Amino acid sequence: MNKNISRFVCSALLSLPLLVSAQERKLVDYVDPFIGTGGHGHTFPGATVPFGMVQLSPDNGQAGWDWCSGYHYSENHIAGFSHTHLSGTGIGDWLDISVMPLLYPLKDETADIRATFNHRNEKASPGYYEVELDNKIKAALTATERVGYHRYQFPNQSIPVLRLDLGFHLNWDSPTETYVKVLDDSTLVGYRYSTGWAKVQRVYFALRTSQPFKEAILAGHGVQSAQIKAAKTEEKGKGISAQLVFDEQQKNIEIKVALSMTDENKALQALGEIGDWNFARVKNEAADKWEHELQKVQVSSSDEKLKRVFYTALYHTCIAPSLFSDADGAYKNASGNVLKMTNNNQRYTVYSLWDTFRALNPLFTITQPEKYTALLNSMLAFYDENGLLPVWDLSTWETNTMTGYHAIPVIADAILKDWPGIDKEKAYKAMLASAFQTGRGVPEYIKYGYMPQDKMGHSASVTLEYGYDDWCIAQVAKKLGKEEDYRKFSKRAQAYQHIFDKNTGFMRAKNSNGKFVVPFDPYLSEHDEVKAQYVEGNAWQHSFFVPHDVRGLANLYGSHSKLSQKLDSLFSVKSELTGGNTSPDVSGMIGQYAHGNEPSHHIAYMYSFLGEPWKTQERVRQIVDSMYHDQPDGYAGNEDCGQMSAWAVWSIAGIYPANPASSEYVIGSPAADEVIFRPGGGKELCFKAINNSKRNIYVQEVRFNGKKYDKTYFTHADIINGGEIEFIMGEKPNKKWGKKKDSWPQSAIDSE
Structure with missing residues (x-):
């Protein structure tokens, strides 16, 4: 047998008993x-x-x-x-x-x-x-x-x-x-x-x-x-x-x-x-x-509980968005207009984008090769009907729930991955419409370079999220050859720098006079749209939302090690919140890390951007083991239309899209012994964790298609065509692996 072919069967002889067992028990049973x-x-x-x-x-x-x-x-x-x-x-x-x-x-x-x-x-x-x-x-x-x-x-x-x-x-x-x-x-x-x-x-x-x-x-x-x-x-x-x-x-x-x-x-x-x-x-x-959906990802593990957690999570990633059109593609939208999707597309609704842009939508680019084009074109249909991309589309009505305009990273991710069936120029025009809209405080954000708290609530959260969305636009502009827009939105993407307080080490709300809002309490969580400085959380949870420029954020702290120390503090400080109207969404606490709500979901993976992937491995495995189980209260917070589950699917396999529009997946700590993704076309992407156990949580070495692999991330182009990834696991951290800068995931500051 050809050696290259043998790698792609992912150690078939060793896996044979597991495959036979899987045939005896359907995946829906998990x-x-x-x-x-x-x-x-x-x-x-x-x-x-x-x-x-x-x-x-x-x-x-x-x-x-x-x-x-x-x-x-x-x-x-x-x-x-x-x-x-x-x-x-x-x-x-x-x-x-x-x-x-x-x-x-x-x-x-x-x-x-x-x-x-x-x-x-x-x-x-x-x-x-x-x-x-x-x-x-x-x-x-x-x-x-x-x-x-x-x-x-x-x-x-x-x-x-x-x-x-x-x-x-x-x-x-x-x-x-x-x-x-x-x-x-x-x-x-x-x-x-x-x-x-x-x-x-x-x-x-x-x-x-x-x-x-x-x-x-x-x-x-x-x-x-x-x-x-x-x-x-x-x-x-x-x-x-x-x-x-x-x-x-x-x-x-x-x-x-x-x-x-x-x-x-x-x-x-x-x-x-x-x-x-x-x-x-x-x-x-x-x-x-x-069963057809679940067979797209094959998990091998002696831990039956982990398999129930995994397959229930995968199940929950396939409920929303929900079908909205008839068999012929026709539907009546919120304005009462009877419309029809073209090119055999169907119309979908329930776009919880503040949640799902982080992990669910990138997962769809692997697990939904047949359906994702229709899901994306439904967002563009919403733009056709309303003049803006959706923020939170429910029954084709814009609920305007949550902050940011996060249809943008979803569409950007698809364009940057060359997803078929998308009108790129139309999609880019739709992005610009959201980025220059007259509502949601966007004119003030453009004028000041940040969202002033005295102009609109949630100053800190909105600034950080708009900045990230702008970075996504910049990447699409670059891909489409729009250099002026690339420069403009790259500058807007640095909005986070305007609200960083070096004295406290937190992102803080700032008024239009350029002064930070006082008094300040990093533990304060107010579930109020008018006076709250952060949406559904506090300074601890939101200050690290700079997924496009982690090392630029580190520069504000003074060094990579100082940002790493701040992240350490996040996981170790007291878990109590202050305030008379704390958000119930802030749950699943490890220190002030709140896995029950989405702003925390990328944070454990940030260490890998700083040359300390062993800390990522340690925290990811802790979160998988403590925040997911197979009982009715098995989620740490709102499941949120598949996002909480998508985090588990990615992380149990061993990677995660920490910057969801970068086409990069950061290596974590695989919890399953083997995970095989089937992205369509007969291809298989196999993740194997060698010497994996509850104690062996640290990556010692990575091999990609049989060759030693030193980067702490994989690109979409690396993995979409299939292959075999082996994680060699151990009980003690290998602090040399991933320490070199050329192995780190991208950060915007590197291209400046």
């Missing part, structure tokens, strides 16, 4: 959708397929921050099963088209219909959810891209009822207009318009039952099935409900609920995604879709 439903993870356990429009999941009927997904593991009530859910966010919305099985028809529409349950009688796996309620009704859920498929079993001495509640809402969401129409004795159509985090939301549905119902009770008005054509069979209002009453002998009822964001007719067409009544087949097909 996924636990309940991970993240406890603590502050804010995930949901219900049925969905990768990036699907439908997320069919139980709702507890409880409001509150920890019920942003509609469900929290601490609860034992279910109020219904709705068809749209957000995964891991910090704001509650959606929960559209709720269905609840009942033992008897309701006489009082205002009655509490919540049913209790025990977690012992609850199961979930990718694409499937089931529960037996304490009243003995059994519910099972599965889904396709646009259809939620329900199966209900009713106990004896019941009159089976399925209640459709278009008024159901929690937290930020509330209905503004709802409509239902009975077409025949097994089909309903309608819509739910609502407002909330996204001010305009429209969801259309078509519901079909496996058995005819004998009566439909619309908002309290009963219609016998025999009278449907003659009687009033539609209702409109703010919170319309419909009780579908079945024959007492019919104890097994299935329903299909199809969604469209365009109109009811498109919802009826979407019912065709499931052409028969074979629940087991649809469930298996959903599992197969998930």
Whole structure:
């Protein structure tokens, strides 16, 4: 066998028992959708397929921050099963088209219909959810891209009822207009318009039952099935409900609920995604879709817990963005315009960009070769519709949530990696629109070179984030040959230098008069958009957000070693926060490092920019081991639409995009013995950790395709075509490895 070929099979003889074992146990078996439903993870356990429009999941009927997904593991009530859910966010919305099985028809529409349950009688796996309620009704859920498929079993001495509640809402969401129409004795159509985090939301549905119902009770008005054509069979209002009453002998009822964001007719067409009544087949097909996603990354480890953590994390990276268009690419946006994607693209929504630009989107450039073009072009479609790239796109509405304009690093990363199917000139024009917009304090930022606190809150965070986004624009300008723009945005990218306080060693809010805001407390965290100097955090967490110029930041401290010492302090100081309204997002603490929120996610990798990669290895392994586990509270904070999970996927493998638009992945400390990425086209990228263990956390040596490799990072071009990376691990740090400057990841200051 050719030696080069033998490297690419990644020690096949040694791995053979593991591969056989993997064939016996599917990867979906390692996924636990309940991970993240406890603590502050804010995930949901219900049925969905990768990036699907439908997320069919139980709702507890409880409001509150920890019920942003509609469900929290601490609860034992279910109020219904709705068809749209957000995964891991910090704001509650959606929960559209709720269905609840009942033992008897309701006489009082205002009655509490919540049913209790025990977690012992609850199961979930990718694409499937089931529960037996304490009243003995059994519910099972599965889904396709646009259809939620329900199966209900009713106990004896019941009159089976399925209640459709278009008024159901929690937290930020509330209905503004709802409509239902009975077409025949097994089909309903309608819509739910609502407002909330996204001010305009429209969801259309078509519901079909496996058995005819004998009566439909619309908002309290009963219609016998025999009278449907003659009687009033539609209702409109703010919170319309419909009780579908079945024959007492019919104890097994299935329903299909199809969604469209365009109109009811498109919802009826979407019912065709499931052409028969074979629940087991649809469930298996959903599992197969998930298995296809999970097979893109093969993990070998004797640690079963680590594999559950890893594959659940990989699962969570494939839920958002969510499908928004019909099969033909059509959709109705927040402005009410019916539009259509071109070139066989689909439209997606749920862009939590303040979170996902850091690790999830770079991961997509490896794991989503088929879908990422559509995800990117959906952002450009948003630009076409609104004149700006999205900040936080929900149901095509700009929520303007969080700071920065972080569609820019996502698109920049794609352009710099030569991602196909993107109009680069149009994308660049869209970037400039965001960078010169008249809102979000951008004119003040340009005028002063930083964001003045007395002009807009979050001065320190906004300055740092705009500066990074500007660096991304500069790199694209350089690639496209726009030298003047390259120089302009490279200068803007140094905004961080204007707010650094050398006396305290922190980035601080500054007023328009050039003076720092006083008093100053680096432990202060105020969850307030007007007076807070940092968004969802404090000076400790935000002062290190200069991923494009770590060594330029070190120069402000006086030396690389002094910045390294400051990073050491971050991990060792007290974990308490001060302030009367501290942000609940600041969680997962190691000192003042807060893994439960995204601004900290790159920090452990900064040591490698300073010639001390062994410190990166030490901290990364500590974070992996302490901040992720396989229980409902297995995330340190909001899962945030895949970002918290993407950090784990990268770091368990052994690398991380510390500067997410640099096309570089910094080496950390691999936790798994072997991880194989399959980026498409039959290629495989194999990471092997030799002598790996809980104690052997330090990299002694790296080999790339059999040759000694001295850099502390890999480029996208290095790895996208596949190959074998070997990390030789040991119990003690090798402080010589990665010490030389020519082995360090790039920093903007180096090109000055």
